Amino acid sequence: MYHINKIFAVALIVFLTGCSIGGEKKIKIFQVEEPRKQLDYPMPTALQLEEVKWIIITSENAQEVFAKLEAAGIDPVLFGLTDKDFQILAKNFAQIRQKLQETNNLLEEYKKYYETDENSN
Amino acid sequence: MFGQIRMVITLIMIMGIAGAGMYVFKLRADNAILKTNQIKLEQSVESQTKLLKQQKKDFDAILESNKKLNELIQTFKKDLDDLDKRFTKKNRDVGKLAIDRTKAVERIINKGAENAQRCIELASGAEHTEKELTATKKSEINPECPSLANPSYVPYQ
Numbered sequence: 001m002y003h004i005n006k007i008f009a010v011a012l013i014v015f016l017t018g019c020s021i022g023g024e025k026k027i028k029i030f031q032v033e034e035p036r037k038q039l040d041y042p043m044p045t046a047l048q049l050e051e052v053k054w055i056i057i058t059s060e061n062a063q064e065v066f067a068k069l070e071a072a073g074i075d076p077v078l079f080g081l082t083d084k085d086f087q088i089l090a091k092n093f094a095q096i097r098q099k100l101q102e103t104n105n106l107l108e109e110y111k112k113y114y115e116t117d118e119n120s121n
Numbered sequence: 122m123f124g125q126i127r128m129v130i131t132l133i134m135i136m137g138i139a140g141a142g143m144y145v146f147k148l149r150a151d152n153a154i155l156k157t158n159q160i161k162l163e164q165s166v167e168s169q170t171k172l173l174k175q176q177k178k179d180f181d182a183i184l185e186s187n188k189k190l191n192e193l194i195q196t197f198k199k200d201l202d203d204l205d206k207r208f209t210k211k212n213r214d215v216g217k218l219a220i221d222r223t224k225a226v227e228r229i230i231n232k233g234a235e236n237a238q239r240c241i242e243l244a245s246g247a248e249h250t251e252k253e254l255t256a257t258k259k260s261e262i263n264p265e266c267p268s269l270a271n272p273s274y275v276p277y278q
Contacts, residue, residue: 094240096241
């Protein structure tokens, strides 16, 4: 009887502590770095502009110019600029072109900086 | 009496051996921790070095990019000044010139417009033609935007 009690006591202790022998399994948290997807837009397509023909009209050649227009089947009407306004227009176009070039260059620099393998984060 | 002494000595010996064993285990555990720490430190130093290298590279790239953009803006200023000069050089009056030599000025204006148009196409990302790339003489270049259209052209001093 004494032995049975002892075995029972030992079994009870093992039974009670059994759960804690292996301990709780630890939750493993791991991080996998997923690189940010690249925007990868293609560069804007280049412009293909249509040609514009300038006609210089003075008080002397006005008749001749209009006659030529009519002969060519073009409406005899011209949208005019003074010489000063023509200069301003030329400078404005130059500035627009420069801004376009600057923006395109900036875009290329950003692309180069952020989308090359060495610098991608 | 003798039995008790023997028991005490045995107990002390067992405790001693157990203590020594535990101490060895502790040393082993400490050693493992130190090894892990060492590896982590080495990794940390390595990653820091890598980071510093990358930062230097980034900084150089930013400087280079800034330099390029500043140079570009300087070129823009020069191109605009050149354009202004073409209209006003030696008290030139384009209006009077157009009255005196209408056909010639019309031709020049149309050629200039064609060149300016090509400059806009190039600025928007159009490919250079072989002729534009190899132009080195003043007569071969696009005078509206030589820096953009003709990278091989070096202006005369």
